[in-house]
Amino acid sequence: MSAWTDRILQAFPAELSRFWIACDPDDLLLDEHILRGLRERGFEVLPFDDPISFRTEYEERYRAAWDRGENGSAEALILQLRGTDLNTLPWDYVRMGRRVSLSLADLFPRLSYSVIRQIDSEHHEALFLAHNTHATQPLGEGATKDFILTHIFRISPYLLSRPTDFWREVLRLHYRGAGLPDLLAEHVATILKETPLGGLPITALLSSKSYMVRVVQDAWLRFLLQYGIQNDDASAEGTQIATRAFSVPFEHPDVWGHVDTMFLEGVLQPVEAAGLSHDLPDWTRVGLVEAPNAISDLVAEGAKKIAQDMPRVDSSHRDWVEFARRLGEVISRFNGLSNGNAQPILKQVRTLQRDADERLKDWLLQHFADLPSLPAAKGPVMVHHVPRYLALRRSAGEERIALLVFDGLAMDQWVQIREHLAATVPGFSADEGGCFAWLPTLTSVSRQALFSGLKPREFANSIESTSREPALWSRFWQDNGLRTPEIVYQKGLKRTEQLSELEEAISRPSTKVAGIVVDMIDEIVHGAMLGKRGIAGQVSAWCETGFIEKLVLLLTKYGYNIYLTADHGNVDAEGIGRLNQGVVSELRGERVRTYRSESLAGSVPPEINAFRFDSPGLPPDFLPVYADTRGAFVTEGNQIVAHGGASVEELIVPFTRITIKKTTS
Numbered sequence: 001m002s003a004w005t006d007r008i009l010q011a012f013p014a015e016l017s018r019f020w021i022a023c024d025p026d027d028l029l030l031d032e033h034i035l036r037g038l039r040e041r042g043f044e045v046l047p048f049d050d051p052i053s054f055r056t057e058y059e060e061r062y063r064a065a066w067d068r069g070e071n072g073s074a075e076a077l078i079l080q081l082r083g084t085d086l087n088t089l090p091w092d093y094v095r096m097g098r099r100v101s102l103s104l105a106d107l108f109p110r111l112s113y114s115v116i117r118q119i120d121s122e123h124h125e126a127l128f129l130a131h132n133t134h135a136t137q138p139l140g141e142g143a144t145k146d147f148i149l150t151h152i153f154r155i156s157p158y159l160l161s162r163p164t165d166f167w168r169e170v171l172r173l174h175y176r177g178a179g180l181p182d183l184l185a186e187h188v189a190t191i192l193k194e195t196p197l198g199g200l201p202i203t204a205l206l207s208s209k210s211y212m213v214r215v216v217q218d219a220w221l222r223f224l225l226q227y228g229i230q231n232d233d234a235s236a237e238g239t240q241i242a243t244r245a246f247s248v249p250f251e252h253p254d255v256w257g258h259v260d261t262m263f264l265e266g267v268l269q270p271v272e273a274a275g276l277s278h279d280l281p282d283w284t285r286v287g288l289v290e291a292p293n294a295i296s297d298l299v300a301e302g303a304k305k306i307a308q309d310m311p312r313v314d315s316s317h318r319d320w321v322e323f324a325r326r327l328g329e330v331i332s333r334f335n336g337l338s339n340g341n342a343q344p345i346l347k348q349v350r351t352l353q354r355d356a357d358e359r360l361k362d363w364l365l366q367h368f369a370d371l372p373s374l375p376a377a378k379g380p381v382m383v384h385h386v387p388r389y390l391a392l393r394r395s396a397g398e399e400r401i402a403l404l405v406f407d408g409l410a411m412d413q414w415v416q417i418r419e420h421l422a423a424t425v426p427g428f429s430a431d432e433g434g435c436f437a438w439l440p441t442l443t444s445v446s447r448q449a450l451f452s453g454l455k456p457r458e459f460a461n462s463i464e465s466t467s468r469e470p471a472l473w474s475r476f477w478q479d480n481g482l483r484t485p486e487i488v489y490q491k492g493l494k495r496t497e498q499l500s501e502l503e504e505a506i507s508r509p510s511t512k513v514a515g516i517v518v519d520m521i522d523e524i525v526h527g528a529m530l531g532k533r534g535i536a537g538q539v540s541a542w543c544e545t546g547f548i549e550k551l552v553l554l555l556t557k558y559g560y561n562i563y564l565t566a567d568h569g570n571v572d573a574e575g576i577g578r579l580n581q582g583v584v585s586e587l588r589g590e591r592v593r594t595y596r597s598e599s600l601a602g603s604v605p606p607e608i609n610a611f612r613f614d615s616p617g618l619p620p621d622f623l624p625v626y627a628d629t630r631g632a633f634v635t636e637g638n639q640i641v642a643h644g645g646a647s648v649e650e651l652i653v654p655f656t657r658i659t660i661k662k663t664t665s
Contacts, residue, residue: 004128005037007107011100012078014041020078021089021097026104027375029080031121032316036371040074047082047373048089050400053458054079055090061616069409073616110135112144118183119377122153122316145187153180157191164252166197170212171258177322180206200246204652210431216259217268219248220287227280229273229288256283256653263287264302264327266415270294296341301353301626302330303345313362317371317381320360321434324652327356331649335412335536342533353572357629357647364439364646367611371436372455373619380435380655383446386565387453387473390513391480393561401559402506402514404551405450407443408522408643411570412532413539414654420543425553426565427661434652437568439615439651440592440624441643443522447567451489451515452476460619479506485510491517496547499554506558508574514560518551528641532572535641556660566653575638576609576631590632591644594624608633613646645659 008028012020020043022029029035029045037046048054058077065072079089079097086094088542105113108131119127129152139147149155153173173179180188182203189202204211214289222245224230243477249255262268263286272289289295306326311319334342334349376385377392390401406414411434421428438446438456444466445456452459452472462468477487488505492498493516506514524538542548543614555562579593595601601623604610609628626632626645634640644648 001127002033002125003132004125005033007128008102009037009041010036011102012043012076013043013078014043015109017098018076019062019093019097020076020414021086021093021099022078022080023084023086023099023101024080024103025083026102026103026117027080027082027121028104028107028124029078029376030373030375031124031409032367032370032374033125035373036366038078039074039369043078044074044076045078045080045373047080049603051090053454057457060104108135110138111147112139112141115141115144115148115183118181119148120181121375122318123148126152126552137149142187145184149180149184149188153178153184155180157188160188160192160197161195163197163247164249164255166192166200166202167248168254168258171216171255171262173206174209175213175258175261177209177318179209179212182207182229208431210429213262213267214429215246216248216262219246220250220259220268221271223248223250224273224284224288229271229280240358250284251281256318260286261305264298264305266298266302266333267326269419270298275491293341296337296345299330299333299337300345300348302320302333306330306379307352307355310359311363313366314361316365317374317436320363320638320648321436321652324411324434324648325432327352328415331412331532332415332536335533335628336416336576352630353647353649358569360648360651361629361646364651368436369440369616374592379433380565381450382436383389383438383565383567383653384449384453384455385435386563386655387476389561391477394480394512398561400512400558400560402516402555402562403566405447405515405517406521406564407447407517407519408525408568409654410532410571410649411569411652411654412649413521413535413569414566414656415566416536416539417543417548418656420540421549421552421658425549425660427659428552429659430660431657431659435565435655435656437566437651437653438617438653439613439646440626441568441587441645442589442592442593445618447517448472450567452563455617456622457617457619460622464620476514477503482512486512488516490513490514491519493518493551494520494523494542494547496545496550499547499550503549503554503558506628508556511622514555516551520547521566525641525643531639532570532641535570552658552660562658564658565655569653570641571630571645571647571649573627573630573632573640573642573645574634575634575640576627577607577633577636579604579608579633580605589644590634590640590642591627591650593625593633595625596621598623601625 019124035045046054046057060078061073079093104116108116111131120635134151135147155169160169183208185203188206192198192202205215250259263270270289271286305539311323371382374381377388380386380389390403394401438449444464448459449456451469453476456463473489474484474487488511490502490505493502505511520542524535528535552562573591601612604625608626610629611628612625614623630647632640632642
């Protein structure tokens, strides 16, 4: 256990109290490592977000058991208060609770609080060590920024004098999945303003991976023009992406080493080329499609690379989201291959998927219970955080917001849609991220959580249906200051002719938020006969109808900030045997069955390869049993595409902000 974790945990001696109140304005307790350390000591942390839901959970899961002399859900409970005003708490809590105060200002006394409060919690551990070792005197705002850049991100802007140095650091940062916070990116841009690098969009390149990728892709197309290689489609896309041309020193080994990996993993798209120039360097070949099997070679190399980088059981949720995105790129490329090119690497890709699912299962058993409480201010960790995050975006000035929920959309299918939009919509860009669906990954569980902002145990009465989604969506926004006429919910969209009805609703001046369910992917999945590779062809055909680009352009026309996500993904699965239990199971999905009692959940025959995993966020009488790995509760050996389980492709879904910028002619 690290010094940082120990410092936080020492404030909570287990023997002193069952009930604690932590004044925690910086959400220090809501960190995966801290939460795990507290759980190992018998503590659970419950944020005080809503007085009624907190009271319900506290009374049902903790206090009633304590009054009987039992431990209940945990030996001790910490009420996490995002502030310092105890007057916001009920009197009985204040009377009973033992109080603790935690803040970044106290833990980093020699650094500027206004700066460190904008640094993500994943860096707190390294920053704490650097602070105690190297911060010998109080530092002002500028010096604190330099200190963090040097000791956490390993960048010294004063040494970035050449383009090679700058691009090496930009690519290194984003490859590690650690772009700079805006505050630090702007600081670097200010320092480099009067240097030869000052003409670059430094802030955007350092902070936004999606922007960096678009610029590098465009620069690659221009680089190849020097050798007479021109791809009409790719060149047109490049002119849509960037209104200015920037040069990247691809020839330098430190730069190409990262670009090479981006091509292998599908982040950058290789350019189709024929009749190559004899003077073209050999190292450029990874960014070119010269032969029919070139893409399959890229898929094989990409799969090998990300298999080496697979997160471990002690990795963070951010590591898993980044891995899921990289895996989605590789799977999308694989699903687009012809059968002849796919067959030689099929076993390699399937092994990668199975190994990732097994590793994720082990991780979930230790960490999933922490995810619902993690802070959502910088992006949702789970789908039920999405409404809260969007409310924060409205508070930050985004007056109109549209949430597109593509029912059943997996990461690899999002890659297809993204590439289609990039090729057809001028000025398209996507700031890509991801979040976790709820387990089980069923629509009635995860999509309801997504639209309500609630944990499933908080909508227990409707957990088997989606009928209350419109009311739950409306209630959330009413609780956040909007009136009913300002809230739109519409589902069932999949065809262009349906957009006129949507336009009528979103064009009203009163409309402020729109929740829109696009359910074509889920419809395709449930009718799939040829696995996910077959689905990829159907998704491409759907994209060609023009529905998706018309949808995003329509929302852009009326001034909406567009966010896209999914309630769950989907996975290729193989039958492990049917469960012939009649009506014993409440929800009978192919990848999961749910039961209302322990005895019923225990009735699954032992010869069926299944496992139990009860999340504390589910109702106490909603007990899921999952088909193991990539199994399904259908006839043994049958191949299907399904959802409900705990695979990477089902559980980690896209969360993306889509922007359509006007282009200059």
